[in-house]
Amino acid sequence: MSLHIKRGEVFALIGPNGAGKTTLFNNVTGLFQPTAGRVVFDGRDITGSKPHQVARLGIARTFQNIRLFDYMTCLDNVRVGRHVRMHAKLWDSLFKLPRERREEEKVTDEAMELLRFVGIAKQANHYARNLPYGQQRRLEIARALATDPKLLLLDEPAAGFTPQEKVELMALVKKILTRGITVFLIEHDMKVVMGISERIVVLDHGEKIAEGPPDEVRKDVKVIEAYLGKSA
Amino acid sequence: MSLIDFLFYIICAAAVILLAAQAVINPTAFVQITVFGLADGAMYALVALGYTMVYGIIELINFAHGDVFTLGGYISAAILGFFAINEESFSVINLVAILLVFPVVMLIMGGINITIERIAYRPLRNAPRLAPLITAIGMSFVLEGIMFLWHGPASVHFPDILPHGLGYQTTIAGVFVTFKDGFVMATAIVLVTLLAIFINRTKLGKAMRATAQDRDAAQLMGIDINRTIAATFFIGALLAGAGGMIWGLYFNNLFYNLGFRTGLVAFTSAVFGGIGNIPGAAIGGVLIGLIAAYSDSYINSKWTEVVIFGILIGVLVFRPTGLLGMRVPEK
Amino acid sequence: MSEPTAVKRRSLMTRLHLRERMRDRDQAIYGILILGALVFPLATLFITGGSTAYIAQAAHAGTWVLLAIGLNVVVGFAGLLDLGYAAFFAIGAYTYALFASSQLGSSPLHHSFHFPFWLMLILGMIVAATFGALLGFPTLRLRGDYLAIVTLGFGEIVPVISYNLPDWTGGINAIGGIDKPWFPAWITGPWAGANSISIQQDSVCRNPFAQTQFIPCFSFGFDQVAYYVLIVILIFGAVILVTNLYRSRLGRAWMAIREDEVAAAAMGINTVTTKLLAFAIGASFSGFAGAYYGASFGLVSPDDFLFVVSITVLVMVVLGGMGNISGVIVGALVIYFILNTLLPSLASNAVSLANTLGLGSIVASNGTYPGLYNEVQYSQFLIFGLILVLIMLLRPQGLFPSRIREQELKHAAVQEEGSAVEEGVRV
Known part of the structure; x- marks a missing residue:
């Protein structure tokens, strides 16, 4: 099976539970080493790279079961995301050299901008843990965006959302696109998937059974059998 | 990783070859040292089991465990004082006393350890991870303090009531073996076997294994977590109490901070065998006992501690999950 | 500290009042500590009529404060458990003792060195950090608890080596006659x-x-006031540097690793080097404190670096409030006071109390009863243990936790209540 994601599109991967969607994310981001196959990003083979190297190259992700830094403020969560684009060395930090101060100021402003972008600027100094569920998902997206990704991997971003929140999420993804970021998402909610993605791949038992724009996939017999048929 | 594995095997092979050379040069001495090592190792194993069980279930390095072991020795010495024991030669009363005091002291230590868990660890189950570690250190001081207050800083005589003397020792092909050596090993084997049966066959044993694997899932399956954890402390203390008494019977003296060093060595044994792994702790204890004995004789007893802890570091670097390797799930 | 101006410059931060809100309590503690550090020597000199014994004690306590500040970087910030911190203290102390005394003259090297203290302070730091990095490198890839065990082993090995190599370290006889700053x-x-x-x-x-x-x-000779001034300056510097680190890119990376290592890695943090840095920086503080200790005490013996020392520093950190620098300083001072003043004087205080109460009969020893003085003297262990257990039970998050820890605890309490309610409903 092979997947190609084009720059600037919203690409969705769907499939029944256990189809191997999150495993794919973990392989791409270097959390697990793939046993076979290759991951190529921007024309560069990144198979077997460490997670922090993948992040530096411009792939950011969110987690299916939200993994925020619970006892850090929202602002600090996002600033951790900036880490990989910062240049302050140990000495700069140790002695608070002007270079470091300027960078900290800049990063704080950027982090606040991102919090505003996802709509939780008011909660900047709350602990991530104390946010309501929907805002935690947003914060995770803000944190991922802070790494300046070229490709953003969203693992079931709409899970547990109310219909209203889903609409907001779709708007947010569209906004992310306008920043020139490619979005690759795993999602169970068909309304969200059909609503925002330009191309969909359906995965079943590790095999690709369909690929194409939402309208085509929707009509695909195999897909209806394997996936939509069952859930509908 | 393969290079690290290679290095590991090289080092192990070198150690084995050096020992084998010693065994060829002087087989009698080698066997003699092995006997001492096995006896020590049996006692380390009994203490190591308690560390590994508690760590396996609540990920706590129970610093007070070594002192529970020593207190077991102190209490059994005190109870033995009530019997008209005969230290000169073995008598029926000695036998009765030993048979009676063993279960009594084990139960007492079990009770004490449950109390410690109830007071010092259970209230902190949701506290930051290091809080129970500090109370464990605190309880270690408390237990040592009690023993210090009880008998002071000097070492305490433990009645020499096992069969000993000329009639109970023999030389088999030049190797000097006493009744005590056999007794220590036999008792340890019996206790470890009983523990294995308990863990594998009983419902509570299963609950303990389930809780060690995944506390939340075990709870969802209807396992009473508090009871299971208390049971773990209880059983750990049974073994430690027996270990303390055996130590006393074997060496005939105890001191208040004996548990500190013995505890560290036993803990090392537990890590050596793969912390959380019950058979691993028993085997680790015996191996550490042997290594200590060989190091005492072939290197120098003053370097034994360096050898033991050096091996500990080496094992963790080369075989992070211990020799018997059980991967403790990330929690 | 230069912090207020920095805050003013950051318009956004001022608007949020974020830092200020987080730190008001801590700033009060710092204020009291600075005031205490200034008033203490003058007050004791005045009260005792010129005796510097208390000042010497305070300077000694300062060594522990330095150690606690350093261990806090490892344990409190990065969440790594180090059970052999005393080993790095020993390495720092021996580095100074060997290269600033006549010791190496009688060693197989037959040549002694007398490098100045100021140079050795830095060198002790570098040597300890190097050892920290060497020890951390192979082990930091592993789960957190293994680090604890490896450091425990290392902490046991270092004093044994110094006992066993008397040609070099003087062994049990210690290294004496160490140069003064x-x-x-x-x-x-x-x-x-x-x-x-x-x-x-x-x-x-x-x-x-x-x-x-x-x-x-x-x-400096044996002038206790000089050492006191020196240690206060060293601590002051250490607090500023560590606070800077805490509020930097690196400090956030440490906290992120402590909270969730996987997520931290996915955010582009190289977890291995970041943890290694925490470990090495922690070790360097210990080495730094070791060099000071060697100079101020003039004698370095393996007995000063046993496991108890590592445990005591850990207790100071956890008890003071992990991750919170001001809390850790208070924790260090409290534990030092308990161990070095309260407990040793307990016995004589108990005797005089009994005498004034007219309970003279319990003071004298008779038969197996060793007398009140010895009885209390013997219960020091017990009392210290009880104090530890009690404080931890009453304040599991430490005396002055960082706000983070406080929240965590409240949260845990709420969760417990929640589940209790659920159970109630189910029944």
């Missing part, structure tokens, strides 16, 4: 005037470049 005579300061307030002029200081030459200097 000094300033060359041409550096003037408050100490240089007539009737100087502290340091004595001396002529036994060696030229750092030509070791056989002696140059006139101001030596």
